[in-house]
Amino acid sequence: EIVMTQSPATLSVSPGERATLSCRASQSVSSDLAWYQQKPGQAPRLLIYGASTRATGVPARFTGSGSGTEFTLTISSLQSEDFAVYYCQQYNKWPPYTFGQGTKLEIK
């Protein structure tokens, strides 16, 4: 089973600043990585797939990068609606699909 590790667990950033979230896979997943955003009481929302392709309707301030075992989600100029929990998911080697434990992005 591929283990996905996200860092940091919590990230405090001021509105308007940039946030950088990391996701590491225990073995290569090529570019088969997705990012999801989840707000309290809501369903997870797909942001990025294929490590760097934005899903429909996702603002351009969200950028995914990386391949192999190291991945990054960058949110430039944070907006109030961006404060949430973010999860990465690998879909390269399955079952099982595996998720990171999440990074909580909070307002500084």
Place this chain on the structure above:
Amino acid sequence: EVQLLESGGGLVQPGGSLRLSCAASGFRFSNYAMNWVRQAPGKGLEWVSSISGSGGRTHYADSVKGRFTISRDNSESTLYLQMNGLRADDTAIYHCAKDIYSSLGGNWFDPWGQGTLVTVSS
């Protein structure tokens, strides 16, 4: 608009059973694989099970294998999860999530339902 609406959650005693449903609308249900993903209170996401568009192929997480059964009724656009032998560590919000393809494997999920809460406790 694609919509997924889960139901069937509730409080059940350890060893008990529950059947979850996910009513889908806004897309041709039989054309897509479907998934169940759970989230324990305050915790992260854990994939539970997947089923192909035809229903002919299924996969399960080791933690639920032999206890849970995923199925679908394409005529009713509904996904199911039959959960038997429930344990306290099955307590979670159970989300259904649409796959991007009909076949299983190598896929991401979009969109997800809001979920239904299952609580296993005496």
